[in-house]
Amino acid sequence: MRDPALARIYVNYFNETHSMVRDTMRRFVNEAIKPHIDAWEEQGGFPREIYAQAGSLGLLGIGHPTEFGGAGEADVFLKVAASEELMRSGSGGFVASLGSLDIGLPPVWRTGSRALKQRIVPQVLAGEKIIALAITEPSGGSDVANLKTRAVRDGDHYVVNGSKTFITSGARADFYTVAVRTGEAGFGGVSLLLIERDTPGFTVGRNLKKMGWWASDTAELFFQDCRVPAENLLGPENSGFFTIMANFQAERLSLAVMAYMTAQLALDECMVYVKERTTFGKPLSKHQVIRHKLAEMATQVEVAREYAYRCAARMQAGESAIAEVSMAKNFATSVSSMVTDEAVQIFGGMGFMRESLVERLYRDNRILSIGGGTHEIMNEIIAKQLGL
Secondary structure (H helix, E strand, O other), rough: OOOOHHHHHOOOOOOHHHHHHHHHHHOOOOOOHHOOHHHHHOOOOOOOOOHHHHHHHOOEEEEOOOHOOOOEOOOOHHHHHHHHHHHHOOOOOHHHHOHHHOHHHHHHHOOOHHHHHHHHHHHHHOOOOOEEEEEEEEEOOOOHHHHOOOEEEEEEEEEEEEEEOOOOOOOOOOOOEEEEEEEOOOOEEEEEEEEEEOOOEEEEEOOOOOOOOOOOOEEEEEEEEEEEEEHHEEOOHHHHHHHHHHHHHHHHHHHHHHHHHHHHHHHHHHHHHHHHHHHHEEEEHHHHHHHHHHHHHHHHHHHHHHHHHHHHHHHHHOOOHHHHHHHHHHHHHHHHHHHHHHHHHHHHHHHHHOOOOOHHHHHOOOOOOOOOOOOHHHHHHHHOOOOO
């Protein structure tokens, strides 16, 4: 390590403030979420009032500027602590949907006009409005630099034509941070526009049915001669790609947290089950093969968590951690894939039942190595950072 101060950060990840946030989030999850989460999963969504409840507790403001009612964006571990507790709801879809502001809102407060920030940000942090990030297109996936949705300047407006898909919170968001092409092909021609739900020419398609993340609404978006005020441009024209990339580091760390917590929850379920379930005259926990499975699962979860903490510490210290965060995401999602698969195997037939939490964790896990940049894209980023 390069200096004693950074060494202390690595050792002491969390402080008393973080513990207080954990307590608040834990009560919120236990009282407002867990009693209803199974029903919300089956319904494919949760009440909008939950946003307002989270906003009133200050939970939505974590990671966002104090200027607009947030808790500040500098304390990375405050976000990690809150995210870990929120994942104890047992529903990755709920966490993704409630947290869509964490990917949709930063481009607004980072690059939007003063008037736009003041109008949009406080409402979202209070849970009064919902915001979504709209980048992915039917033809593009992770290829952000070659997106096709086009925005052409026409006087005081941009005229937008194109479509987006797989948009988290897309079915009921009020605001959308939309990646569009305003220039030539490639990353240098991408811009971001804040588009409001009632904008003429903008329509929201069907709520997509997914393998996992059932409690999260996910939609297609369509733009047909959609006229967006020019003052809704986020940052200079053709600078959107760099804003998107700046946002990706926090998103990928968040996905790493979701992954190791998914694995932790699956491991926790197994630890209870193997002591209760009896086979061949003794508890599962007394079979060596099961004990060794659990030992390996626990080891992998601990390593994934600790490495994610190390990356968070580097980010908090102001260091570049582009390769490391990509490594953390890939490693954590590989661990969650292994652990959730083993959990279903340990549970046997019960692991295949919808009433079992490990069944949901197994399904919810699958998107984690795809969202925020696929496993393969992460490896490309890592390779480039290695100078390859």
